[in-house]
Amino acid sequence: MGKDYIIKVDNVHKAFGDKSVLTGANLSVERGESMVVIGGSGTGKSVLIKHMIGLMMPDKGKVVVDGKEVGKLNEEELNSLRRKFGMLFQGAALFDSLTIGENVGFALKEHTNLSKRDREKIVIDKLNMVGLKNVENLKPMELSGGMKKRAGLARAIAMDPEIILYDEPTTGLDPLMCDQINDLIVSMQSKIGATAVTITHDMVSASKIADRVAMLYNGKFISTGKPAEVFNDTNPVVANFCYIGKIVYETEAIYSRPIKG
Amino acid sequence: MRFVHNFGAMIISALHSLGEATVFTLDTLRWIVRPPFRIRAVLEQMQEIGYNSIPIVAITALSTGAVLAIQSYIGFKRFGAESMVGTVVALSMTRELGPVLTGIVVAGRAGSAMAAELGTMKVTEQIDALFTLSANPVKYLIVPRIIAATLMLPILVILADMIGIAGGASIGVGVLDANPVIYMKKTFEFLQLNDIYSGLFKSMVFGLIIAAVSCFQGVNTDGGAEGVGKATTRAVVVSTIMILLTDYVLTSILF
Ligand SMILES: Nc1ncnc2c1ncn2[C@@H]1O[C@H](COP(=O)(O)OP(=O)(O)O)[C@@H](O)[C@H]1O
Numbered sequence A: 001m002g003k004d005y006i007i008k009v010d011n012v013h014k015a016f017g018d019k020s021v022l023t024g025a026n027l028s029v030e031r032g033e034s035m036v037v038i039g040g041s042g043t044g045k046s047v048l049i050k051h052m053i054g055l056m057m058p059d060k061g062k063v064v065v066d067g068k069e070v071g072k073l074n075e076e077e078l079n080s081l082r083r084k085f086g087m088l089f090q091g092a093a094l095f096d097s098l099t100i101g102e103n104v105g106f107a108l109k110e111h112t113n114l115s116k117r118d119r120e121k122i123v124i125d126k127l128n129m130v131g132l133k134n135v136e137n138l139k140p141m142e143l144s145g146g147m148k149k150r151a152g153l154a155r156a157i158a159m160d161p162e163i164i165l166y167d168e169p170t171t172g173l174d175p176l177m178c179d180q181i182n183d184l185i186v187s188m189q190s191k192i193g194a195t196a197v198t199i200t201h202d203m204v205s206a207s208k209i210a211d212r213v214a215m216l217y218n219g220k221f222i223s224t225g226k227p228a229e230v231f232n233d234t235n236p237v238v239a240n241f242c243y244i245g246k247i248v249y250e251t252e253a254i255y256s257r258p259i260k261g
Numbered sequence B: 001m002r003f004v005h006n007f008g009a010m011i012i013s014a015l016h017s018l019g020e021a022t023v024f025t026l027d028t029l030r031w032i033v034r035p036p037f038r039i040r041a042v043l044e045q046m047q048e049i050g051y052n053s054i055p056i057v058a059i060t061a062l063s064t065g066a067v068l069a070i071q072s073y074i075g076f077k078r079f080g081a082e083s084m085v086g087t088v089v090a091l092s093m094t095r096e097l098g099p100v101l102t103g104i105v106v107a108g109r110a111g112s113a114m115a116a117e118l119g120t121m122k123v124t125e126q127i128d129a130l131f132t133l134s135a136n137p138v139k140y141l142i143v144p145r146i147i148a149a150t151l152m153l154p155i156l157v158i159l160a161d162m163i164g165i166a167g168g169a170s171i172g173v174g175v176l177d178a179n180p181v182i183y184m185k186k187t188f189e190f191l192q193l194n195d196i197y198s199g200l201f202k203s204m205v206f207g208l209i210i211a212a213v214s215c216f217q218g219v220n221t222d223g224g225a226e227g228v229g230k231a232t233t234r235a236v237v238v239s240t241i242m243i244l245l246t247d248y249v250l251t252s253i254l255f
C-alpha cells in the first residue's frame, strides 16, 4: 500500500471532437499535500481538475477519489463525493443573480442547518480570509476581476472542504494580494489538513505553496516531484518552463517579503 | 438546391434536438416531484414569465381581436352574415389564436431570456459551479422555470381571450356600428366552456414546451457569447415550430 492517495488520475484520456487534450495523464495526490499543476495555456489543466470533481468524465482511464471511481458513481454518490470538494474556477463562476454573500454562503444554506446568523458570520469570516470586506451585499458585476476571484475562493472554502481545487488562484491579482492568497492556501492545508490541487502559471506562487509540482505537457505529465526536483529537471521543456520558478525557489530561502499585510 | 439542402439539414437537426429535449424534459419531470420545493424561485419565474409578459400579450391579443373583427366583417358581409362577427372573434380567440399567439409571443420574450440566461451561466461555468456545490442545476434552475411557464401560460391566455374579445367588440361596436347588445349576445351565444378549456389545456402544453426547449438550449450552450446568441435563436425557433406542430396535433386529436 504505502502512501495514502486521496486522488488518483489513472491513464486519463480526453478529447473534444477530434482534438485530444489528455492522452494518458497519470497523477496521484496524497492526502493532505499541496499539489501544484503547471503547464502552458490550453494544455488541459482545467480539464484535468474537472475530471477530479466529476464535471468531466474520461474517454478512457479512470479517476479515483477517496477510493471511489468517479465515473462509476450514481448521481447521489457523486453529490456526496463533491461535498468533500471546494473548487475555485478559473473565471470565478460566481452566480451573477446572487449577491457575494449569497454566493459564499450557498453551500452552507443548501447543505447545513445553520441559522441565518451563523451562516452570515461564516461568510464574513471567509471573505475576510481572502481580503474582502463589506462586499456581502454587492452583486458579482460590481466587483473587479481580482475581487471576483477572491470571492470565488471564499465560496470554495466556505464548507472547510477536505480537498480544494484552485484553478489559477493568483492570476490577475497584485503581488501583495498574491502573497495573501498563497498564505491562505498554505494555511487551509495546515489548519484543516485540506488537500490542495492548484493550477498556476505563477512560479512564485508555485514555489511557495507546493509540496509537489507536476507539469502537464502534450496531454501527459512529463515531470512530477518535489519543487526542487521538477525545477531542476533536465528535460528542456520543463527546464524552460520552470527557470523562473527555479530562481524564485532558490532565492526564497534568502529573501522573503519583509513586511506582511 | 442549396436552400433545400439547408432546409433538410435544419429539419434533421430540429428532430435531433427534439429527441434530446424529450429525454431532458422527462428527466426534469422526475425532479419536479422531489423535495425540497423552491417556492420562491417558482414565484420569481412566474413574475418573469407571466407578469412581465402581460403588456406584449395584451397588445398582441388586442390587435388580433380587432383585426379579426374587421376581416370577418368584410368576408361575412358578402353573404349577409355580419351578425356573426362576435361569434367568430370569440371562437377564434379562445380556441386558437389566444393560445397560439400567446405561446409564440412568450417564446420570443421569455423563452429567449431563459435560453440566454442559462446559456450565459453555462459558458461562464456557473452551471458547473452548481454541480461542484452539490446543487443539481435541473432542480435549481430548470424545474422552477418549467413549473412557472406551465402555470402562467393559461393565465396569460385567459387574459388574451378577454382582451381579444374586447378588442373585437370595440371595433365591431365602435367602427362597424354593430348593436352592442346583439354583438355581445352573439359573442357568447355559441361559445362553450369546452372552447375555453381546450385553449387553456393547449396553452399549458405550450408553456411546458417553451420552458423545456429554452432551458435545454440554454444548458447545452457552448462557444462563448456567440454560442449564447445561437442558443437563444434556437430556443425561439424550435419552441415556435413545436408550438405550431403540437397545436395541430392536439387540435385534431383531442378537440
Ligand atoms: N467543454 C469543452 N469543449 C470543447 N473543448 C474544450 C472544453 N473544455 C476545454 N476544451 C479545450 O481543451 C483544451 C484545454 O483547455 P483547458 O483545460 O481549459 O486549458 P488550460 O490548461 O489553459 O486550463 C483547450 O484547447 C480547450 O479549447
Ligand SMILES: [Mg+2]
Residues within 6 Å of the ligand: A045, A046, A047, A090, A167
Ligand atoms: Mg485553465
